[in-house]
Amino acid sequence: MRYSGWQVLAQGLMGNKGWKPAWRDPAPKPEYDIIIIGGGGHGLATAFYLAKEHGLRNIAVLEKGHLGGGNIGRNTTIVRANYSMPGNSEFYSHSLKLWEGMEGELNYNVMHSQRGLINLFHSDGQRDEYARRGNAMINQGDDAILLDRDGVRRMLPYLDYEQTRFPIYGALYHPRGGTARHDAVAWGYARGADSRGVDLIQRCEVTGIDVENGKVTGVQTTRGAIRAKKVGIVVAGRSSQVAALAGMRLPIESHILQAFVTEGLKPVIDNVVTYGMGHFYISQSDKGGLVFGGDLDFYASYAARGNLPMVEHVVEAGMTLMPMIGRAKMLRSWGGIMDMSPDGSPVIDKTHIDGLYLNCGWCYGGFKAVPGSGFSFAHLMATDRHHAPAAGYRLDRFATGRSLMDEEGTGSQHNLH
Amino acid sequence: MRLTCPHCGDRDLREFSYKGHASYLDRPGPDAAPEAWNDYLHLRDNPAGDTRDLWFHELGCSAWLVVTRNTITHAISAVALARDSKGARDAH
Numbered sequence: 427m428r429y430s431g432w433q434v435l436a437q438g439l440m441g442n443k444g445w446k447p448a449w450r451d452p453a454p455k456p457e458y459d460i461i462i463i464g465g466g467g468h469g470l471a472t473a474f475y476l477a478k479e480h481g482l483r484n485i486a487v488l489e490k491g492h493l494g495g496g497n498i499g500r501n502t503t504i505v506r507a508n509y510s511m512p513g514n515s516e517f518y519s520h521s522l523k524l525w526e527g528m529e530g531e532l533n534y535n536v537m538h539s540q541r542g543l544i545n546l547f548h549s550d551g552q553r554d555e556y557a558r559r560g561n562a563m564i565n566q567g568d569d570a571i572l573l574d575r576d577g578v579r580r581m582l583p584y585l586d587y588e589q590t591r592f593p594i595y596g597a598l599y600h601p602r603g604g605t606a607r608h609d610a611v612a613w614g615y616a617r618g619a620d621s622r623g624v625d626l627i628q629r630c631e632v633t634g635i636d637v638e639n640g641k642v643t644g645v646q647t648t649r650g651a652i653r654a655k656k657v658g659i660v661v662a663g664r665s666s667q668v669a670a671l672a673g674m675r676l677p678i679e680s681h682i683l684q685a686f687v688t689e690g691l692k693p694v695i696d697n698v699v700t701y702g703m704g705h706f707y708i709s710q711s712d713k714g715g716l717v718f719g720g721d722l723d724f725y726a727s728y729a730a731r732g733n734l735p736m737v738e739h740v741v742e743a744g745m746t747l748m749p750m751i752g753r754a755k756m757l758r759s760w761g762g763i764m765d766m767s768p769d770g771s772p773v774i775d776k777t778h779i780d781g782l783y784l785n786c787g788w789c790y791g792g793f794k795a796v797p798g799s800g801f802s803f804a805h806l807m808a809t810d811r812h813h814a815p816a817a818g819y820r821l822d823r824f825a826t827g828r829s830l831m832d833e834e835g836t837g838s839q840h841n842l843h
Numbered sequence: 844m845r846l847t848c849p850h851c852g853d854r855d856l857r858e859f860s861y862k863g864h865a866s867y868l869d870r871p872g873p874d875a876a877p878e879a880w881n882d883y884l885h886l887r888d889n890p891a892g893d894t895r896d897l898w899f900h901e902l903g904c905s906a907w908l909v910v911t912r913n914t915i916t917h918a919i920s921a922v923a924l925a926r927d928s929k930g931a932r933d934a935h
Contacts, residue, residue: 666889677885679863680914725844725861725898728891728914733844735857768885824885825878838884839863 429533448613449493449620454627457653458486460807461645462660463632463668465489467498467608468785468792469660470615470626471800472807474532477622479801480808485624486654488647490631494612496663500730500762501793502685502719504698504709506543506603508570510562513818513831514771519566520815521798522602528797534614536606537712542697543603544573544582546747548592552702556598563600571599582699584750592703592746603698605709611796635672635782642672642781658783658807663728663763665786672779676786677768677824679840682723682761683790684732686740688754690714704743708751716754718744722764722790724841732761764790767824770843771831774803774819776810783807784821789843847922850904858902864888865895865909868925891915897925 427433427446437444460476462469465487476482489495507522509515529536547556553572560570574596579587587594620626627649634646635657644653661668669676691714700707708718720740723732737759745752767773767787772795774785785803788795802816812820823829824838836842844856864887871879888894891914898908907925912918 664891666887667891675886675888677887679887679889680891725912726864726889726894726896726914727917729917733856733917735855825881840887841861841863 429535448617449626452625452627454486454488454630454647454649454652455625457644458625459484459654460656460658461485461652461654462487462658463645464659464661465493465616465626465628466496466660466662467494467612467615467796468662468788468799468803469658470494470612470619471796472658472660472785472803473619473624474615474622475801475804476808477619477624479804482808483623485619486652487619487624487626488630488632488645488652489626489628490648492628493616493626494609497762497764497792498612498796499609500685500760501608502707502709502717503605503608503711503793504543504603504707505538505606505794506600506698507566507568507794508543508545508559508563508598508600508603509833510559511831511833513829514833515562515566516815517798517802517819518794519568520801521795522568524797524801525606525794526602528611528614532614532618534610534617536610536614538604538606539712540602540604541709543600543700544578544697545598545600545700546578546702547595547597548703549595553595560598569600569602571601573597573599581697584694585748586746589746605698605711607712608793615796615800632668632671637672637779637782640780642779656781656783656807658785658803660785660803662765662786662788662792665765669784669786672777672782674777678765678787679726680728681725681764681766681841682727682729682732683719683764684723684736684740684759684761685717685719686737686756686759687711688716688751688756691716691754694750701743701747704746706740706743706747708744708748715757716751722766722841723761727761728763730761730763732759762790764788766840766843768838768840769824769830769832770834770836772799772819773821774799774806774812774816775821776806777821844917844919846898846908846910846919848900848903848906848908849922849924850906851900854900854903858900859898859908860901862897862899865897865928867897868909868928893920
């Protein structure tokens, strides 16, 4: 069924009895050409682009829980292309272009809102760094505007400009940045993949990866063995465990990142705002809740919940930056499990096993990468060649030291990115 | 989460900073192969369950600690001084 305003009207007049499930719930077949392990945003996008861009049909996505139940449903929904390093900037630039065409491509309302991203800076040095970053973004073909203090004040009059410790000097404004409805992105890609014949198989955990003579031949699952010519691992949050099934030890440490939402309020924060010194970022959802977050909890964890010291730190940073939010009641906090890599950048690559591909290491930047990651991983799996914008995301860059993409220059410790 | 420092006793998490897995104690020798350094700096078992990691009692006695901790429940089963933690050097 094609979704449209007319459908909404017609179904409304008919008591909404005509809506059909958005995707099938098939049993696994004994064999597929391609198996994607992981039914999150990246896995579903990969399946969608394998079908749409490469004309492949015999594809399954295996998900141990339910579709979109991992980090795609737990993030703070920010979409941006403000990276500065070669390898990253062309990838996120490509991904943002896919975002801009996503709703038409998927026939699905993902509520993509280019409300603008404003990164504040608080010192001369930080201004220079953001000016350089803005130039890199413009050279990449994206948009960036360096705002001075008065320029920021016109857009964000509610900030505390008089704070003495980290006074606001200005901001880098990225107008095409914004937010999207995170669950809808997973659902839209799921529906698009399913309608092109992809089998989305839920409650199907992969328990083994079959390899013969250095070539992948299929997977073992809780719903039986399934043969496959190619297998892609796209399971950020559990990458180390699934890769270990193929004898791999990854350059990843899993960390927890907390996020928070308040009660619904009338519109008060129009953009996405980040506090360059306190590591605090905030936007307001279309439902009215203030959605915000900060740093990792910094210790390795799979708990999907954090501890109070980071809650306190994030709230303090928020209150320092915008005291007006102090009266808002916080409704929920939760945590997502981040694949932290040694340079803060991800991996989209082949493995040492023929036919086995790996997509992981998104740190805490995976949401905005969903379309680009799916597109580039599908290209790699279908053609065995790296897609140009993602060609830097090689697994061997850590062993060789070549082309590391450490945007923040914090070194190889996993939790410092 | 609270940690019991062998010197200072039961203390708030805010006093401690986290370095990484206890295999950081296993620094390769100066003549080690590049693969050993890749292994040391980058690759991790990254267990979902019990792990041993390295913490620094930054706002306390400045001791380096090896903490045995569950990454799913955050339960802490042991805290030892890193300098006494021979086992940590043998474990990955």
